[in-house]
Amino acid sequence: LIRLENVRKIYQTGEVTVQALKGINLDIQKKSFVSFIGPSGSGKSTLLNLIGCLDKPTEGKVFVNNVEVGLFNRAESAAFRGKNLGFVFQNFNLIPVLTVYENVEYPLLMLDHLPLKERNDRVLRLLEKVGMTDQKKKYPNQISGGQKQRVAVARALVTNPQLVLADEPTANLDHATAFKVINIMQEMTNEFGTTFIFSTHDPKIVGEAEIIYTLEDGAIVNSEIKKEKK
Amino acid sequence: LIRLENVRKIYQTGEVTVQALKGINLDIQKKSFVSFIGPSGSGKSTLLNLIGCLDKPTEGKVFVNNVEVGLFNRAESAAFRGKNLGFVFQNFNLIPVLTVYENVEYPLLMLDHLPLKERNDRVLRLLEKVGMTDQKKKYPNQISGGQKQRVAVARALVTNPQLVLADEPTANLDHATAFKVINIMQEMTNEFGTTFIFSTHDPKIVGEAEIIYTLEDGAIVNSEIKKEKK
Ligand SMILES: Nc1ncnc2c1ncn2[C@@H]1O[C@H](COP(=O)(O)OP(=O)(O)OP(=O)(O)O)[C@@H](O)[C@H]1O
Ligand SMILES: Nc1ncnc2c1ncn2[C@@H]1O[C@H](COP(=O)(O)OP(=O)(O)OP(=O)(O)O)[C@@H](O)[C@H]1O
Numbered sequence: 001l002i003r004l005e006n007v008r009k010i011y012q013t014g015e016v017t018v019q020a021l022k023g024i025n026l027d028i029q030k031k032s033f034v035s036f037i038g039p040s041g042s043g044k045s046t047l048l049n050l051i052g053c054l055d056k057p058t059e060g061k062v063f064v065n066n067v068e069v070g071l072f073n074r075a076e077s078a079a080f081r082g083k084n085l086g087f088v089f090q091n092f093n094l095i096p097v098l099t100v101y102e103n104v105e106y107p108l109l110m111l112d113h114l115p116l117k118e119r120n121d122r123v124l125r126l127l128e129k130v131g132m133t134d135q136k137k138k139y140p141n142q143i144s145g146g147q148k149q150r151v152a153v154a155r156a157l158v159t160n161p162q163l164v165l166a167d168e169p170t171a172n173l174d175h176a177t178a179f180k181v182i183n184i185m186q187e188m189t190n191e192f193g194t195t196f197i198f199s200t201h202d203p204k205i206v207g208e209a210e211i212i213y214t215l216e217d218g219a220i221v222n223s224e225i226k227k228e229k230k
Numbered sequence: 231l232i233r234l235e236n237v238r239k240i241y242q243t244g245e246v247t248v249q250a251l252k253g254i255n256l257d258i259q260k261k262s263f264v265s266f267i268g269p270s271g272s273g274k275s276t277l278l279n280l281i282g283c284l285d286k287p288t289e290g291k292v293f294v295n296n297v298e299v300g301l302f303n304r305a306e307s308a309a310f311r312g313k314n315l316g317f318v319f320q321n322f323n324l325i326p327v328l329t330v331y332e333n334v335e336y337p338l339l340m341l342d343h344l345p346l347k348e349r350n351d352r353v354l355r356l357l358e359k360v361g362m363t364d365q366k367k368k369y370p371n372q373i374s375g376g377q378k379q380r381v382a383v384a385r386a387l388v389t390n391p392q393l394v395l396a397d398e399p400t401a402n403l404d405h406a407t408a409f410k411v412i413n414i415m416q417e418m419t420n421e422f423g424t425t426f427i428f429s430t431h432d433p434k435i436v437g438e439a440e441i442i443y444t445l446e447d448g449a450i451v452n453s454e455i456k457k458e459k460k
């Protein structure tokens with residue numbers, strides 16, 4: 001499903017050059033629970049952004065479903081993401097002028113074949129699963145940090161994408177709520193064959209992962225295959 | 231140092247009334263490591279905002295150093311915070327147009343008795359402690375989530391405040407970096423008698439706390455005294 005060939009990412013800020021990713025090679029199969037771990041600043045978010053077509057590599061190639069996504073222009077990237085991906089951002093990125101309900105509904109508006117009733121059902125069902133039903137009319141600045149994170153998770157899942165990229169999706173959640181979120185994701189993998197790629201510091205998520213890649217200073221220094229795929 | 235008497239906080243949003251805090255009574259001594267834990271949405275950030283003079287209670291009184299901070303106007307709150315408090319926000323709240331260095335330096339500019347050399351030493355020392363020296367010329371949108379969090383921590387500590395309120399200060403940090411941050415805080419408590427109040431889901435912080443309050447649905451449902459104060 002995902003292939004990275006010799007991917008490098010370099011940021012230039014003034015006189016400082018940051019090698020955020022140094023020659024990454026990866027092959028990720030469908031229907032897997034993959035986790036990237038590593039120290040703060042090691043390149044996890046950068047890697048997820050490249051896989052998620054939010055950014056392009058400085059060198060090397062990124063393939064999703066055998067499509068080289070680094071060749072897209074901005075409109076093509078946006079269309080590809082809308083159809084195929086769900087993304088949980090490290091800083092949530094909720095739209096301030098939309099309510100919780102509208103934030104979760106938003107990606108569905110981009111898919112024009114979905115009737116209103118079906119859209120409404122999906123949004124409500126996901127809000128229920130993340131425990132945010134009572135808060136659906138509030139705005140992002142009226143909910144707690146962990147509540148924003150749960151809305152971000154719901155939004156990433158609502159289009160039932162084949163690939164979900166989740167950047168520290170449980171960082172602001174207590175134990176019980178974090179497991180609720182992990183369970184929703186496992187259900188989706190079992191029911192729809194969704195592939196989940198996490199960047200995380202949370203040992204609870206790492207514990208559920210089938211494959212764990214360790215990033216350090218922009219390079220993959222370890223990979224561990226943990227479970228048999230069911 | 232801190233006293234809360236029958237504190238309530240009610241948010242009104244349209245027709246919905248949220249009782250974020252329901253009659254909190256608290257007494258926190260100096261030089262302690264206090265941790266608030268509880269499910270997402272239970273009121274931790276709200277409580278920290280009240281103690282940190284960023285918000286006022288709907289009912290009840292909040293005393294810091296025997297000063298009733300709920301009576302301040304906005305200018306008085308800002309002045310009081312600048313002299314007495316350090317705050318690590320759940321969403322970091324870094325100033326986008328200032329560099330990492332300038333963000334950490336900022337609270338010192340409000341204290342006008344500090345010579346430039348001393349200011350520079352303090353900023354650099356704290357950046358070193360949180361491992362952000364090499365990044366000091368970057369802007370907030372050029373650093374990772376955990377790096378932003380570390381800058382927010384450094385900024386909260388730079389004025390050597392007698393009270394630090396930290397809202398999930400390790401949520402975005404890996405194990406090793408989180409312990410670095412916890413150690414800096416323990417050093418400050420031992421060296422300067424700083425009081426630390428955390429809102430957190432991180433068992434590492436809870437493990438270091440002397441007193442643990444559990445919040446649930448806006449009320450304190452448990453308090454546990456763990457260690458002897460050294
Ligand atoms: N400005 C606001 N308007 C309306 N409701 C609010 C507002 N701010 C917070 N709330 C509500 O008050 C409750 C407590 O929020 P708070 O941010 O204190 O929770 P928390 O314990 O910090 O949660 P988390 O662990 O998710 O950060 C939540 O139900 C939240 O939705
Ligand atoms: N826009 C940018 N310009 C310059 N440097 C950047 C930019 N974005 C990220 N970096 C740098 O690239 C490196 C990797 O960043 P990245 O956000 O991928 O780390 P991370 O592993 O997600 O960290 P964390 O666990 O703290 O979220 C960091 O050193 C960061 O400072």
Ligand SMILES: [Mg+2]
Nearest residue numbers: 045090374375
């Ligand atoms: Mg990151």
Ligand SMILES: [Mg+2]
Nearest residue numbers: 144145275320
């Ligand atoms: Mg909070």
